[in-house]
Amino acid sequence: MNLYRRRKLVNRFNMTAAVATTLFGLFWLAWLLWTLIGHGIGYIDWSVFTQPTPPPGGSGGLSNAIVGSLIVTAVGTLIGAPIGILAGTYLAEYGRGHKIGALVRFFNDVLLSAPSIILGLFVYEIIVVSMGHFSALAGGIALSLIVIPLNVRITENMMALVPDTLREAAAALGIPRWKIITRIVYRAALSGIVTGIILGVARIAGETAPLLFTALNNNFFSTDLLQPIANLPIMIFQFALSPYEDWHHLAWVGAFLITFAILALNILVRLVLRPNK
Known part of the structure; x- marks a missing residue:
């Protein structure tokens, strides 16, 4: 008792x-x-989405920063997510018990824990210095280095959860291994892999340090990947530190947009991927 x-x-x-x-x-x-x-x-009003960032004391919005953030985030995701998924697939399907797989996992863990400012400095030295100027492409590459290890880890874990009996049953029917992976394992782990991509987007959407060294900023509207580009994180950083009250308001609006956009995206994905009962 x-x-x-x-x-x-x-x-x-x-x-x-x-x-x-x-x-x-x-x-x-x-x-x-x-x-x-x-x-x-x-x-928040229509000028926030239709006008570029204003000079001190002037009227304006965040259109250039919003578009720039979407471009840089899209570039980072389009580069980092496929690489991370393919590397995670290798570790889950071919790297079990192999020394190469263990080495890849070790370096992936190091990259996963690396400070984002170090990644930005690395891309600055490799790309920005070579090109001679800042660019949206360099910013996207810096963000992709954050996405890659996250997607590697999540993809490997999600694919490892798929029972080996499914693979063995498909192999017994004579299905090639690449088809087993793409038609069976990927489908079984789809919701986890997509969630990993969304987590990667959420992880890089608010990053500031890597963009300071790579994309920098642009007070004008630009969609050129080879030129500096405006983005919300750096705009928030600069406007929040400024002495101008109207810039402070825009900084709060930018923080609101980033936070609730990621929140809405996560909720939408969970609703779409929710299993039917």
């Missing part, structure tokens, strides 16, 4: 601690979202 009471007490303590820590985290998240809503939503 004493043992039962002790276990019950421990269980209650653990449940209470789990609920308390969850509420603690949700409290700060709710406070953050409420702060963004309070400071940002009141200054």
